[in-house]
Amino acid sequence: RPKLSGPELLCQLKEKVEVTTLTPDLKPFSSLPWSSQLPQQDMTSDIGPYKSCAVVSSAGSLRYSGLGKEIDSHDAVLRFNAAPTAGYEKDVGSKTTIRLLNSQVMASDDHRFLSSSLYSTGILVAWDPAPFSADLSQWYNKTDYPIFTQYHRYRRLHPLQPFYILHPHFEWQLWQRIQDNMAEPIQKNPPSSGLLGTVLMMSLCEAVHVYEFLPSRRKTELCHYYQRFYDAACTLGAYHPLLYEKNLVKRMNQGLDQDIYTHGRVTLPGFITLNC
Numbered sequence: 001r002p003k004l005s006g007p008e009l010l011c012q013l014k015e016k017v018e019v020t021t022l023t024p025d026l027k028p029f030s031s032l033p034w035s036s037q038l039p040q041q042d043m044t045s046d047i048g049p050y051k052s053c054a055v056v057s058s059a060g061s062l063r064y065s066g067l068g069k070e071i072d073s074h075d076a077v078l079r080f081n082a083a084p085t086a087g088y089e090k091d092v093g094s095k096t097t098i099r100l101l102n103s104q105v106m107a108s109d110d111h112r113f114l115s116s117s118l119y120s121t122g123i124l125v126a127w128d129p130a131p132f133s134a135d136l137s138q139w140y141n142k143t144d145y146p147i148f149t150q151y152h153r154y155r156r157l158h159p160l161q162p163f164y165i166l167h168p169h170f171e172w173q174l175w176q177r178i179q180d181n182m183a184e185p186i187q188k189n190p191p192s193s194g195l196l197g198t199v200l201m202m203s204l205c206e207a208v209h210v211y212e213f214l215p216s217r218r219k220t221e222l223c224h225y226y227q228r229f230y231d232a233a234c235t236l237g238a239y240h241p242l243l244y245e246k247n248l249v250k251r252m253n254q255g256l257d258q259d260i261y262t263h264g265r266v267t268l269p270g271f272i273t274l275n276c
């Protein structure tokens, strides 16, 4: 199998990965009493297009980066899970346009998802590791964490905040792109929030700048910029095929290698700008 070039990989992503969110017309949601809490339309028809976007990984190497001003200069900024800005503005900025949450964060007691003000700014997007090739009903009956119970509770408390749920075909179609472009079999777990968020932004923005997903010269075993916890697996992956995700992003990068080294910055084109 020939190794695809960066532009070929980008076109594969654009053509084979459907970035969609749940809507009330989809089974089994259409027959559930709370279906009207789901947004009427797919996220990509409601949100954007933005010109320039930032995706801020939660990596420890953002610490002492001084990238805050640059990150905030983008039209939209995506952050992950419980990653804070308060107290870290100099390094990660303060703007949050979209927050991508895994279902573990929504369900675990220590994150106080229903009550913490961390989650109350911006557009929320949630995802849950669905069983491979399961349809929506099978997933609904066997979610990894109780994403729907928590979604339902959160929506009751914050009815005006936009809140989307990723369609699970997105995670597995993206997983398939990784697998088809690697020489060895990879673990059958969905891609990390980092890659899901990057591809989500490629469908909402003309240009996407990803920070410290590919580590800079500040590379560290510090897991997150906001916690005193050290584990190299945060950067290299354990459950998620993170190393393979990073390999793919490196191949698609349209910025300079020097920008990765100094700023931890990768530049990817938005899907609307691609002529495939």
Ligand code: NCC
Pocket: 056, 057, 058, 059, 060, 080, 081, 082, 101, 102, 104, 105, 191, 192, 193, 194, 195, 212, 213, 214, 222, 223, 224, 234, 235, 236, 239, 240
């Ligand atoms: O750590 P996490 O991710 O919230 O980080 C968001 C994304 O940033 C990229 N990252 C992070 C740290 C690092 N040193 N290098 C990186 O490249 C990754 O792309 C990552 O996805 C997740 O993907 O949702 C994850 O969530 C955590 C955890 O659930 C939340 O932080 C809430 O505490 C997972 N950790 C555990 O389950 C213990 C992590 O595996 C993946």
